[in-house]
Amino acid sequence: VGGTLFSKNFSPLRLRVFGGTEPFFKKVPRRKVLEVFVGSMRRKVYQSILAYCFIFPFLIIFIFFLLYPIFYSFYLSFHEVTVFSDWYDPFGDMEFVGLANYFxxxxxxxxxxxxxxxxxxxxxxxxxxxxxxxxxxxxxxxxxxxxxxxxxxxxxxxxxxxxxxxxxxxxxxxxxxxxxxxxxxxxxxxxxxxxxxxxxxxxxxxxxxxxxxxxxxxxxxxxxxxxxxxxxxxxxxxxxxxxxxxxxxxxxxxxxxxxxxxxxxxxxxxxxxxxxxxxxxxxxxxxxxxxxxxxxxxxxxxxxxxxxxxxxxxxxxxxxxxxxxxxxxxxxxxxxxxxxxxxxxxx
Structure with missing residues (x-):
């Protein structure tokens, strides 16, 4: 972030962010620019964390009760699995058959x-x-x-x-x-x-x-x-x-x-x-x-x-x-x- 904000393309709007009524192309101290930038980033991070906190319970339910069963079912489709399979050792007792179930x-x-x-x-x-x-x-x-x-x-x-x-x-x-x-x-x-x-x-x-x-x-x-x-x-x-x-x-x-x-x-x-x-x-x-x-x-x-x-x-x-x-x-x-x-x- 530069210490001077100046451009002929900007209209002389008032920069209310810094609490003044000076034109936008006036020299702005580097410290104030950094404070505004850091404050804006903090607000965005806080809002993102808050949003993830709200959707976190749904994500847990989605992963364990929908996403994982989909991938596990896809894994099962390449194996011979019956009711007689050893469910205490499901991965070791499955017989890999490739695309045989599909064919x-x-x-x-x-x-x-x-x-x-x-x-x-x-x-x-x-x-x-x-x-x-x-x-x-x-x-x-x-x-x-x-x-x-x-x-x-x-x-x-x-x-x-x-x-x-x-x-x-x-x-x-x-x-x-x-x-x-x-x-x-x-x-x-x-x-x-x-x-x-x-x-x-x-x-x-x-x-x-x-x-x-x-x-x-x-x-x-x-x-x-x-x-x-x-x-x-x-x-x-x-x-x-x-x-x-x-x-x-x-x-x-x-x-x-x-x-x-x-x-x-x-x-x-x-x-x-x-x-x-x-x-x-x-x-x-x-x-x-x-x-x-x-x-x-x-x-x-x-x-x-x-x-x-x-x-x-x-x-x-x-x-x-x-x-x-x-x-x-x-x-x-x-x-x-x-x-x-x-x-x-x-x-």
Whole structure:
């Protein structure tokens, strides 16, 4: 730091830092400059230390309960680890197998079937959930009577646990005594004698429908926030120019809620790849009715998340860890494609 602060480029502002009213280009003692500099650095260091003190508890929890398990699972994915491994000497009893666990799934028919029906499940839940959430948001953003009541009512199922919602829908779809079966019986419809959850063609769509209806409130709130932040002057200007309701929605509302759509696509993709509780509850922990796929008997609702759970439940921890990282890779690829597609469509 120099002893003289002088530049013709500075305007003659008053240097209030030094308690005077002299111009900025006046000679300033070296000692005062150093005092101000050191004081400023001390304040910054103090603020940094204070900020780290506030986030330190979270960092401890993050390191021990999230970061360490991720690296440890990645380590397990290269080893043969079962329930019979010596857990008192876990590192010494593990057998290093390299990429064998990964290649095991790449050659497994059930793995590809699980990914395929997970893709179908995502195609059923994500577009339908976004569409219905947007429709609800558009309806409840208007000057509708009791709209606050309807907003709360539609959001309430999102608060409930997935397992609870799955059990409720299982009771609704149950044959002989479920509400759906009784209503269909009153109008003379008897299509599924064993219930829709026992049919391999309807089991997965029914689970998807239940999860879409559960998550409508969350998407509705996101779209409501985005729609209410759109300036009304845009709609007024479009109306003056002769734009009808569809044109205002297409050229104003839809482009401005695109970030919400992107967020819901990515979170919906992750939810589809990790779907477990709904399958566990609505299929009584069976994975749904059996079907034949390439000569192998598989379960009709054996989604990727539930398939991963079965390997953990059976004690194949190394294979389960490898499968989880394969799912992570699939989620990253799908999310990247979604981001590129939606952003390109928005330009």
């Amino acid at each position: 095991y799934f790449l050659g497994d028919v059930e793995f590809w079937f699980s990914l395929g029906i997970t893709l179908i499940y995502g195609l059923l839940t994500i577009p339908l959930g976004i569409f219905l959430s947007l429709v609800l948001a558009l309806l409840l953003s208007s000057k509708l009577r009791f709209r606050n009541f309807f907003r709360s009512a539609y959001f309430l199922p999102n608060v409930l646990d997935l397992l609870v919602v799955g059990i409720i829908w299982t009771l609704i779809f149950s044959p002989h005594y479920g509400l759906l079966d009784r209503w269909m019986g009153r109008v003379g419809i008897r299509v599924f004698s064993d219930g829709v959850l026992s049919d391999p063609w309807t089991c997965l769509p029914v689970i998807a429908l239940a999860m879409v209806l559960k998550g409508l409130g969350f998407g509705m709130v996101l779209f409501l926030g985005a729609i209410q932040n759109i300036p009304s002057t845009l709609y007024e200007a479009a109306e003056i120019d002769g734009a009808n309701s569809w044109q205002r929605f297409r050229y104003i509302t839809l482009p401005l809620v695109r970030p919400v759509i992107l967020f819901m696509v990515i979170t919906g993709t992750i939810a589809s790849l990790t779907a477990f509780a709904e399958v566990y509850a609505m299929t009584s922990n069976t994975g749904g009715p059996t079907v034949e796929f390439l000569g192998k008997t598989v379960r009709a609702a054996n989604l990727a998340g539930y398939f991963l759970y079965t390997y953990f439940a059976e004690g194949f921890y190394g294979k389960a860890a490898a499968f989880s990282f394969l799912l992570w890779a699939v989620a990253m690829v799908i999310s990247y494609v979604n981001v590129r597609f939606l952003y390109r469509g928005g330009r």
